[in-house]
Amino acid sequence: MKGLKRGATAIVGIAESDLHAVAPNMSPIDLMAQATRRALDDCGLKLSDIDGIFAATTQARSPTLYLREYLGIVPRYADNTMIGGSSFESHVAHAHAAIQNGLCDVALITYGSTQRTLSRAASSPREFNPYESVYKPFMPTTGYALAASRHMHQYGTTREQLAEVAVSARKWALMNPRAWEKEPLTVEQVLNARMVSYPFTVRDCCLVSDGGGALIMVSAERAKSMKTKPAYVLGCGEYLSHNSISNMADLTVSGAAHSGPQAFQMAGLKPSDVQAVELYDAFTINPILFLEDLGFCPKGEGGRFVSNGNIAPGGKLAVNTNGGGLSYCHPGMYGIFLLTEAVRQLRGERGEAQIPNCNVALAHGNGGVLSSQVTVILGSDATV
Amino acid sequence: MLDQKLQKSPYGTFIEHCKQGDLAFQVCTDDNTPVYFPRVIAPVSGSPNLEWRVSKGLGTVHATTVVHAKDTPPYNVALIDVDEGFRMMSRVEEIDPMNVKIGMRVKVRMYPGDEKQPPYPVFVPAEGAK
Numbered sequence A: 001m002k003g004l005k006r007g008a009t010a011i012v013g014i015a016e017s018d019l020h021a022v023a024p025n026m027s028p029i030d031l032m033a034q035a036t037r038r039a040l041d042d043c044g045l046k047l048s049d050i051d052g053i054f055a056a057t058t059q060a061r062s063p064t065l066y067l068r069e070y071l072g073i074v075p076r077y078a079d080n081t082m083i084g085g086s087s088f089e090s091h092v093a094h095a096h097a098a099i100q101n102g103l104c105d106v107a108l109i110t111y112g113s114t115q116r117t118l119s120r121a122a123s124s125p126r127e128f129n130p131y132e133s134v135y136k137p138f139m140p141t142t143g144y145a146l147a148a149s150r151h152m153h154q155y156g157t158t159r160e161q162l163a164e165v166a167v168s169a170r171k172w173a174l175m176n177p178r179a180w181e182k183e184p185l186t187v188e189q190v191l192n193a194r195m196v197s198y199p200f201t202v203r204d205c206c207l208v209s210d211g212g213g214a215l216i217m218v219s220a221e222r223a224k225s226m227k228t229k230p231a232y233v234l235g236c237g238e239y240l241s242h243n244s245i246s247n248m249a250d251l252t253v254s255g256a257a258h259s260g261p262q263a264f265q266m267a268g269l270k271p272s273d274v275q276a277v278e279l280y281d282a283f284t285i286n287p288i289l290f291l292e293d294l295g296f297c298p299k300g301e302g303g304r305f306v307s308n309g310n311i312a313p314g315g316k317l318a319v320n321t322n323g324g325g326l327s328y329c330h331p332g333m334y335g336i337f338l339l340t341e342a343v344r345q346l347r348g349e350r351g352e353a354q355i356p357n358c359n360v361a362l363a364h365g366n367g368g369v370l371s372s373q374v375t376v377i378l379g380s381d382a383t384v
Numbered sequence B: 001m002l003d004q005k006l007q008k009s010p011y012g013t014f015i016e017h018c019k020q021g022d023l024a025f026q027v028c029t030d031d032n033t034p035v036y037f038p039r040v041i042a043p044v045s046g047s048p049n050l051e052w053r054v055s056k057g058l059g060t061v062h063a064t065t066v067v068h069a070k071d072t073p074p075y076n077v078a079l080i081d082v083d084e085g086f087r088m089m090s091r092v093e094e095i096d097p098m099n100v101k102i103g104m105r106v107k108v109r110m111y112p113g114d115e116k117q118p119p120y121p122v123f124v125p126a127e128g129a130k
Helices: A028-043 A063-071 A087-100 A141-155 A159-173 A187-192 A256-267 A285-293 A335-347 B010-019
Strands: A009-016 A052-055 A077-079 A107-113 A195-197 A211-219 A231-240 A276-279 A360-367 A372-379 B024-028 B033-035 B050-054 B058-067 B075-082 B086-090 B105-111 B120-125
Touching (some): A009 A335, A028 A211, A063 A077, A087 A107, A141 A195, A141 A285, A141 B058, A159 A187, A195 B058, A211 A335, A231 A335, A256 A360, A256 A372
Parallel strands (some): A276 A360
Antiparallel strands (some): A360 A372, B024 B033, B105 B120
């Protein structure tokens, strides 16, 4: 993004809160606080070091106010940016700007959700749109299904290719002790699962989890004195294209076609420089669109690109190495977990699922119905 | 005109047309751009010069899905490219929802409203309609 300096900040602390199905009556702010403390312990900072708060959840309109109260921190800088699941990639870009300009020194980015406990309808009520709601689209699934129908029509993408995305994610999840799903999955199982919004069965759709996470960001200079290996912010790109799916200009081209080039330009890198690719996979069409739009394969080739285990462990490109929103965890807004996984890959902490010599990792967030796209490129100290 | 209080909302005017059986949209008279959903000012230019028009009601299916919900048979949700140059969400009726295909020609029909829900536009197949 214009005005941001490559490598000026780093993510130094990361953590998940409790995940999947949390204790009864936990609040989303409880989960944020738990993840915050774990992320501080990860990097060796104290709660009182935090002077910038960036947060979003569907269950609180002003989470920075909740956090100011709950944590007892008076932020010098606060940002409630809410653009759906990509909010946390956006927070990284905004925190980078704030730290680079001295508006805060230690930024907390955090998320919490109890949507599995409360139900999706109760935790994230749909906004009424008089030009759409009357047709009872099952949102957000129907929005992505409409986009998938166009991709299938224009490029011959098949339900089997969509299913390959879910199958690959499951293979990665089986290598992640934190993942919710523990059993293997086949293409046939995806195709024969309960239909939700054609062409998607329930196995083409992300999990419905509780959970939260936290990231701690500081300047590159300060990052050197932390106890963890810094994940430097090399590039950020952000693009808002629409709110409702009927207003998406081209259903086969997402805003990642803008956010990706912005992030790569800032980083001075190209897709072939990335070793770990973490893409927001709320639905199986997403990684197909994002691989194309971010430049990992030509437009229209995504379906073929994800086939034959090419994005599974041992494949051509390591995509969604934690198991993704499809098989690891998806509490409504998945974006923060793309970043935690990207950082773990750069640190070399991923055990069986570790990408060898991983120095550049990409986290691509998506929000709404393909509405907001935010790309963050992170690098190890070999890249700065 | 920008200083005057609006007596009707864009959606209010849209509903009035629906009640008369018409699918209405706006055109920005500065450059003849169709505008849908209806707005107070035109997007991009910011022009207040929006004029209401009634569509001939013909369009083409741009994207389609079938929603499987509890307690109701599967139903269609589609995006329709209306001939006057705008896209809208709707559904195609009178046909198995799985047989709604991209590129299919369709014609608008007003779905009757009730006390809670004003009438709203749906589509039916219009084979042969150019």
